[in-house]
Amino acid sequence: MKKETIPTMNPINETHRIQTGQLDVPPRLLLGPGPSNAHPRVLQALGMRQVGHLDPHFIALMNDIQELLRYAWQTDNELTIPVSGTGSAAMEASLANTVEPGDVVLVGVNGYFGERLVDMAGRYGADVRRLEKEWGQTFTLDELRAGLEKHRPAILALVHAETSTGARQPLEGVGQLCRELDCLLLVDTVTSLGGVPLFLDAWDIDLAYSGSQKCLSCPPGLAPLTLGPRAVARLHNRQTKVANWYLDMSQLGRYWGSERTYHHTAPINMNYALREALRLVAGEGLEARWARHQANAELLWDGLEALGLACHVAREFRLPSLTTVRVPEGVDARVVARTLLNDYNIEIAGGFGPLAGKIWRIGLMGFNSRRENVLLLLSALERVLS
């Protein structure tokens, strides 16, 4: 065998060649705002041997994912794909593809994710207008109409499930209003998809995105995104290139569409996992899944009340997937969360922004929305608070 000269060898810097042991992590029960624990069948699929990202077997799997996402979202949208990133990437994709410099974008800001939409839309040159409510409140149809009539935006962006506050924004009638006033309706469904009733087409929602790690019980790393016909038309009529290569749906659509044009290497194993997570949704059925989330949330709410704790959001606007509880006077929210984690391996989260130190956030999402988890949490919380 001939020996080639390896290019100039420098001395190897060994400083960062650390010795670390085999991966080991404690058995956490993730009852925070996400990620939730992945379903065991999902973790099993995740570790399956790989095929190439243009392999006929992967192409078939891409079709399954797209179909099952349509079911979960209750939409016929052709352009329905998992973005190769986390929920924030799909959030950014929803704006990057539809916003051109100067476009008026009206954002409902009643929590952190509304704020993030404002930040992102601004980076794409939007003329961003804010419709504000206190964190934990939601917008009425009349308030939305007034906002639309005042600002006449090209896009109205709302957060269906505000993960920072636990509030569910009712969407019935909003899509119709947006059509009447000729604007697109963009909806954040990160913490609702697969856990909270959601009818994309029936509610005339033009764009939506989500994450894999909430009510779908798949690890984080993929982010469902869907564009309806009006959003697609807007994409096709752009005067400027999408100002983001990675998230450009005019190119991504060709990879996920019938052309299968190479764009980037899809996260193969994460797509295995997402397919399995969506199979679980289809197997259980949406009505049953939504009812399960609702029933377990009610069990939690009643139990919290019995402990003398108050929920932050009015009952009719509470998310079944994420409950926010007020921290009692004189209690250090962080100490409680840390004790639950260290002594009971249960993760819950605190609030942030205006709710920092004032609330805990408790998620019951997907696989984790089970009666036994509610009982365990209530019992541990009772001990920690006593």
Next chain:
Amino acid sequence: MKKETIPTMNPINETHRIQTGQLDVPPRLLLGPGPSNAHPRVLQALGMRQVGHLDPHFIALMNDIQELLRYAWQTDNELTIPVSGTGSAAMEASLANTVEPGDVVLVGVNGYFGERLVDMAGRYGADVRRLEKEWGQTFTLDELRAGLEKHRPAILALVHAETSTGARQPLEGVGQLCRELDCLLLVDTVTSLGGVPLFLDAWDIDLAYSGSQKCLSCPPGLAPLTLGPRAVARLHNRQTKVANWYLDMSQLGRYWGSERTYHHTAPINMNYALREALRLVAGEGLEARWARHQANAELLWDGLEALGLACHVAREFRLPSLTTVRVPEGVDARVVARTLLNDYNIEIAGGFGPLAGKIWRIGLMGFNSRRENVLLLLSALERVLS
């Protein structure tokens, strides 16, 4: 238990509720341009139970990954992280963070990924200049100096390992040249990190990115990115906000730095996998790993020659991780690749752009760079071609 009213229920659209079987894929040997097969230990780590993305155990794991990435890249750069996307996302991050509208960016275009850098830089408002070579050729130091003197760019972007052509761009001396002419050196190391000699600091490279699914033998879905001090200074001195929220390193750096500020939910399980992949690199040691890639590539090159096939790239510029072979006159490149896949479960790829139909691309990356894989491929190729 009180029963809440679930929000307006619409009839469920069952059209997309397809029945699909348990995931099953054939045992492919991935000898294309990536993804390569993940190491079994990596797949095992991938399926480990989850912890939260702000859990102390995850924070410790983030530190391991950063340290081990520094080793693999031979750099002390503090800002060294895995971007939550595939290689293209880190490529985009390298430009998004350092380019402001009007900046001159000089790109060495001698293959597809150079073209992509041109496209991406343009989307961030760069005044993009091209330095061109035929696909499969590389740039000399003199050519680079002439280009830099002519265009006086703020950034020179080169592809160390051109996955579309199999050519290795020598980088010795380029960084020094860039400092002399006051520009940043940005290098694509997607197909070289962990398989091809690479000394980021010794070579004065200011920015580099890679992918998890090539010589690191981890599934696709994470993308290492590193910024040296000069690149960080440029980021801090920006006049404009980074025009990409998801990839904004001024925010991401705070999540991966000592502050641990929430930015987005990191892909937990993919980070488990990447840590294990990097542990394998540190365990083997860079010199041994590079020598293994080189030896197996030489075994392949000699074998191809023995079959009467010619490599596309001059021997001294060939990548040990990716070999391009010329398709003999009268042979249909696609039929050969399809037969290898269908009859032998071996994936290799064809060329594209100006090399479409003219070459095959054969990867020997990470875990897949093994003598037995070379022998199997040569034997299968001989049968298919005869």
